[in-house]
Amino acid sequence: QKEVEQDPGPLSVPEGAIVSLNCTYSNSAFQYFMWYRQYSRKGPELLMYTYSSGNKEDGRFTAQVDKSSKYISLFIRDSQPSDSATYLCAMRETSYDKVIFGPGTSLSVIP
Amino acid sequence: DADVTQTPRNRITKTGKRIMLECSQTKGHDRMYWYRQDPGLGLRLIYYSFDVKDINKGEISDGYSVSRQAQAKFSLSLESAIPNQTALYFCATGVGTSPNEQFFGPGTRLTVL
Numbered sequence: 001q002k003e004v005e006q007d008p009g010p011l012s013v014p015e016g017a018i019v020s021l022n023c024t025y026s027n028s029a030f031q032y033f034m035w036y037r038q039y040s041r042k043g044p045e046l047l048m049y050t051y052s053s054g055n056k057e058d059g060r061f062t063a064q065v066d067k068s069s070k071y072i073s074l075f076i077r078d079s080q081p082s083d084s085a086t087y088l089c090a091m092r093e094t095s096y097d098k099v100i101f102g103p104g105t106s107l108s109v110i111p
Numbered sequence: 112d113a114d115v116t117q118t119p120r121n122r123i124t125k126t127g128k129r130i131m132l133e134c135s136q137t138k139g140h141d142r143m144y145w146y147r148q149d150p151g152l153g154l155r156l157i158y159y160s161f162d163v164k165d166i167n168k169g170e171i172s173d174g175y176s177v178s179r180q181a182q183a184k185f186s187l188s189l190e191s192a193i194p195n196q197t198a199l200y201f202c203a204t205g206v207g208t209s210p211n212e213q214f215f216g217p218g219t220r221l222t223v224l
Contacts, residue, residue: 008151032211043115043201043215044154088153097210098169101146103153 003027006089006102015111019076023089023102030091033065035074038086079109114138115216117202123222130189132219134202142205143185147198192223
């Protein structure tokens with residue numbers, strides 16, 4: 001079993017839709033959970049991160065962590081064509097700085 | 112100018128050749144990383160360096176070596192390239208006070224024939 005898993009997609013939605021992107025993980029020691037966005041032919045860039053369980057909102061983006069289920073989500077409201085990218089979840093333990101990345105989900109938002 | 116640059120951006124080479132990928136940064140960060148990205152496997156850590164005198168193996172270091180020539184420069188070498196090293200390679204930087212955020216370069220697409 002991989003340490004971090006994501007549905008690779010591709011996911012295609014109409015503009016304005018609510019998008020839900022998800023990851024599952026196996027290491028219960030993970031405490032920091034990150035979402036990176038990667039545009040085509042570019043390097044990933046950090047969108048947001050959360051610590052432990054709960055929700056965090058940043059504009060149209062909401063990150064949600066359920067540690068009891070080892071499941072994290074990223075919600076995108078009012079999706080825009082500019083949101084079309086690959087979304088990578090990532091996570092790490094508190095005392096260990098190495099970040100483990102998921103394989104990414106490809107998202108296309110159709111105008 | 113980009114904060115993290117990688118050269119070359121694309122490279123095609125043959126099995127058995129020695130290849131060097133270079134990374135430079137102007138962010139002043141102490142930490143630098145090399146990853147490879149393969150479809151369905153995501154980003155996997157090859158080597159990382161927390162300062163000039165610190166080099167550490169990642170999860171897939173076999174067949175690779177690195178050199179941290181200065182705080183701003185971190186090179187990745189493939190001593191004898193093989194076809195399964197065909198991948199997209201990323202350099203990234205970071206700081207110890209913010210380990211959740213890494214800053215990635217644009218990537219090098221390497222093809223080994």
